[in-house]
Amino acid sequence: MLKIRIIPIMLWNGIVLVKGQNFKNNRRATGSPITTIQIYNSRDVDEIIFFDISENEKKEKNFDFIRSITDCTSVPLTLGGNIKTVDQMSQLFENGADKISINSALYDNPKLINYASKKFGSQAISVSIDVKKNFNEYVCYYKNGTKKSDKNFKNWVIECVDRGAGELIINSIDHDGLMQGYDNNLISTVTSLVDVPVIASGGAGNYDHFYEAYKSGASGLAAASIFHFTEVTPNKIKNFLFKKNVPIRENFFKN
Amino acid sequence: MTIKVGIINYGIGNIRSLKNSLKKINIESDYIINPKNLNAYDKVFLPGVGSYYDAIKSIKKLAWEKSILDFCYNKKKNLFGICVGMQILSTIGYEFRESLGLNIIPGAVENLKKLGCTLKIPHIGWNEIIIKKESFITKNIPNKSSFYFVNSFAYKLENDAHLIAYTNYGVTFPSIIQNNNICGTQFHPEKSSKAGLQILKNFIDA
Numbered sequence: 047m048l049k050i051r052i053i054p055i056m057l058w059n060g061i062v063l064v065k066g067q068n069f070k071n072n073r074r075a076t077g078s079p080i081t082t083i084q085i086y087n088s089r090d091v092d093e094i095i096f097f098d099i100s101e102n103e104k105k106e107k108n109f110d111f112i113r114s115i116t117d118c119t120s121v122p123l124t125l126g127g128n129i130k131t132v133d134q135m136s137q138l139f140e141n142g143a144d145k146i147s148i149n150s151a152l153y154d155n156p157k158l159i160n161y162a163s164k165k166f167g168s169q170a171i172s173v174s175i176d177v178k179k180n181f182n183e184y185v186c187y188y189k190n191g192t193k194k195s196d197k198n199f200k201n202w203v204i205e206c207v208d209r210g211a212g213e214l215i216i217n218s219i220d221h222d223g224l225m226q227g228y229d230n231n232l233i234s235t236v237t238s239l240v241d242v243p244v245i246a247s248g249g250a251g252n253y254d255h256f257y258e259a260y261k262s263g264a265s266g267l268a269a270a271s272i273f274h275f276t277e278v279t280p281n282k283i284k285n286f287l288f289k290k291n292v293p294i295r296e297n298f299f300k301n
Numbered sequence: 302m303t304i305k306v307g308i309i310n311y312g313i314g315n316i317r318s319l320k321n322s323l324k325k326i327n328i329e330s331d332y333i334i335n336p337k338n339l340n341a342y343d344k345v346f347l348p349g350v351g352s353y354y355d356a357i358k359s360i361k362k363l364a365w366e367k368s369i370l371d372f373c374y375n376k377k378k379n380l381f382g383i384c385v386g387m388q389i390l391s392t393i394g395y396e397f398r399e400s401l402g403l404n405i406i407p408g409a410v411e412n413l414k415k416l417g418c419t420l421k422i423p424h425i426g427w428n429e430i431i432i433k434k435e436s437f438i439t440k441n442i443p444n445k446s447s448f449y450f451v452n453s454f455a456y457k458l459e460n461d462a463h464l465i466a467y468t469n470y471g472v473t474f475p476s477i478i479q480n481n482n483i484c485g486t487q488f489h490p491e492k493s494s495k496a497g498l499q500i501l502k503n504f505i506d507a
Contacts, residue, residue, distance in 0.1 A: 047469070048427065048428055049428065120318070140317075144318075
């Protein structure tokens with residue numbers, strides 16, 4: 047049986063790692079990307095997601111920097127942020143990405159999922175969807191939560207998977223950074239619609255939050271603030287979940 | 302004596318992460334692009350992602366077959382196939398169309414669905430291995446350790462003696478195989494964190 051993954055998310059603003067609340071990320075710097083990723087890697091985490099949220103869209107990808115990130119990881123690594131073309135994806139894979147996450151570019155060009163999954167295999171294509179509740183309805187946002195989409199949320203989830211997304215990363219803008227728990231209703235809504243793995247993101251603040259999101263159907267439990275700002279590590283969460291009989295990958299060297 | 306470690310570069314697979322993982326256990330390795338240079342190496346990796354058909358086509362087109370067989374049979378050196386690199390060690394593969402493999406570890410590579418798996422394909426993520434038989438490759442690896450898999454197809458061994466470990470995903474399939482000096486893993490040791498590095502180290506130390 048496949049294991050439930052605990053996944054640290056890193057947000058890079060082009061200079062340092064940042065973490066804010068409700069997608070407002072300009073407030074709090076949390077450290078150097080390379081040091082942080084080295085620590086996660088040495089702690090034997092299950093997987094890492096790295097999002098480039100720098101807003102200068104014309105900026106060329108800095109592949110020296112990307113290699114310095116990918117070279118120090120020996121676990122699966124997902125890269126996302128400002129990815130618009132299959133060529134850019136090819137370059138990222140060549141420079142060590144294991145999976146690519148796409149988001150904003152899809153609202154104008156949803157076919158990008160088809161092209162990407164055909165070329166690289168759906169297992170390598172992760173679609174990220176940023177969601178906010180407006181008058182009790184889930185609404186998709188993009189461009190770091192600044193633009194509201196016209197797409198119907200449920201239809202969009204299904205469309206992404208039909209087009210070839212191998213996995214969905216569902217980010218709750220409302221819960222982001224508050225550490226008050228995941229949007230479990232959002233997670234169960236998505237997992238009941240599709241059968242690809244769903245990674246829940248936004249809101250993790252204590253051990254029970256991870257368990258609740260697992261119960262809501264998530265295959266991967268992503269978190270940032272709790273790892274940046276508290277003593278809790280991915281391994282502590284794994285130990286907690288393991289005791290609750292969640293299928294967790296036991297760490298190779300127990301310490 | 303330092304041993305020379307090589308990674309066969311036949312245009313298939315993310316060989317960069319393998320080279321980086323070897324670096325983490327203090328092993329320098331070269332990409333080998335010319336089959337004629339294969340015998341200059343003591344231990345060689347045959348990586349691979351994508352389809353069986355594309356991989357074996359590329360091996361044959363770039364004239365690797367003869368060199369690999371010579372390396373394995375006449376020189377009796379160690380070769381390690383990873384993922385599709387392991388699969389093409391088989392006799393025959395059925396991805397896209399029937400294609401003949403290197404036939405170093407006899408068996409067939411079939412779709413997991415055809416083998417009886419009713420779970421979602423591809424099988425992707427961390428899964429356990431059950432160790433069936435002792436081997437240098439599983440030294441210091443506790444039974445039921447987890448490794449990172451990405452596969453839709455799986456090996457069906459002709460000879461059970463070649464089975465070192467298997468994995469269960471709706472159906473059981475070989476996850477580590479070995480025939481004397483030749484071995485392979487269905488999972489990606491280079492993406493399997495510390496347990497994966499231990500496997501790579503076992504191969505180099507053997």
